[in-house]
Amino acid sequence: MSGTDQAFSQLAALVSPIGRELLDRLARLDVTPETELHVGALLRREYPTELVTAALGQHELRRRAQQKFTRAQQMYFTRAGLEQATAEVIARHRAMRFAGALRVADLCCGIGGDLVALAPGREVVAVDRDPLHLRMAELNADAYGVGAAVTAVHADVREVELNSVDAVFVDPARRARGHRMRAGDSEPPLSWSTSLVNRVEAVGIKAAPGIARDAVPGGWEVEFIADRRDLKEAALWSPALAAGTSRATILPQGHVLLPLPGDGVEHRDPGEFLLDPNPAVTRAGLVEDLARSLGAWKIDAQIAFLSSDQPLCTPFARTLQVLDSGPWDQKALRPRLRALDIGSVDIRRRGLAGDVEDLHRQLKLRGTQRATLVMTRVDDRPWALICAPTSHSAGSAG
Ligand SMILES: C[S@@+](CC[C@H](N)C(=O)[O-])C[C@H]1O[C@@H](n2cnc3c(N)ncnc32)[C@H](O)[C@@H]1O
Secondary structure, three states: OOHHHHHHHHHHHHHOHHHHHHHHHHHHHOOOOOOHHHHHHHHOOOOOHHHHHHHHHHHHHHHHHOOOOOOHHHOOOOHHHHHHOOOHHHHHHHHHHHOOOOEEEEEOOOOOOOHHHHOOOOEEEEEEOOHHHHHHHHHHHHHOOOHHHEEEEEOOHHHOOOOOOOEEEEOOEOEEOOEEOOOOOOEOOHHHHHHHHHOOOOEEEEEOOOOOHHHOOOOOEEEEEEEOOEEEEEEEEOOOOOOOOEEEEEEOOOEEEOOOOOOOOOEOOOOOEEEEEOHHHHHOOOHHHHHHHHOOEEOOOOOOOEEEOOOOOOOOEEEEEEEEEEEOOHHHHHHHHHHOOEEEEEEEEOOOOOOHHHHHHHHOOOOOEEEEEEEEEEOOEEEEEEEEEOOOOOOOOO
16 A cells, blocks of 8 residues: 555544544543553554554644644644644634635645635635645534535646636645755745736735745735744735735734834934834834834844833833843943842843853842843944833733
8 A cells, every 4th residue: 555545544544433533532531642652552452553543643743733723623634734734823814815805726725724714705726736635624624614615626736727716825835755945945936826926816825934035026015924922924915915015913913014104213322111023023124114103213223122211012022121221341241230139131132242151151140130131232332231021011912
């Protein structure tokens, strides 16, 4: 039996009534890697050995998938399919861009992470050349109650005609044979995905957050998406779906920052508060736009920190209160921290080289308070700021 045939018969066994019963039992038993061996031995007395092995593997993937999907326990995954799948919160956000489309093609649908968010309220043609992923995408659409909206097509996306759809979403593979491809590479390549705009006006493409800006065609929008402060991915939107050249989106709330008219932002020494922009804002090149929207200033032409004398509250940055600020002087740092009764620091380095571990050792702090030590540049001079969190940064999206 070929590897694909074997994987298919395993999946068929897991989807059968006895397979589902076994997967449900594993979910109820809450099997973990520590208890797996013991539980496996007990279950092999009741179920066929191969089925127990397949179910334990699937259960482990479902456990991991809970970080991405609220219905993970009813879904089916391959390891590679799960790793590459879009998390529900991001897929839902991105699917909103297709609000006007009644029939969408989900090219390279994988196990259906995007599919389950695209399908509600429209028809979706799901295409993948991996038959196992495609079958899982169908099953996962059923798990979300949207299976009836999905037409699954087993094909190379290059061979699919797109006359009947009014929008296309593509999530090209960025891994092959278990390995990450080189930065910028994907299958199909980005140039193929962007050329789809010659066939369908409305195109969305998932891309790596490290995408080079010059890879984005003129007139397209690049959106950088963070889940809280974790930069997750980028999306490219063809002119028909674009609302500007770049955008930063912070999930789960869906806060959106777009370019603001105007140019230039004042550079000044730090004031009473330091703002550390969300990585999505920095990647989208919107630090100055954020400064203009908040009435904040930059502390250096090249450095992505902002400052203000007001305790600004924004989802797009973490706001820290500046307790001490001055040119970098390593000898003076210890007495300055001691005077503030600081016993431990998180060191944040931006634009200034230095061995953080070594600095931690040299500081030998003994106080009772915790602070953030920011090593950076102010007007191109090495600088140190000792900062405390504010209520405006605690637990916020920024
Ligand atoms: C990144 S995954 C898609 C993940 C999916 N959006 C999700 O959220 O689950 C990429 C998929 O592209 C498929 N793929 C790669 N090249 C393809 C091609 N030329 N034609 C069809 N499918 C392709 C792979 O089989 C894989 O399932």
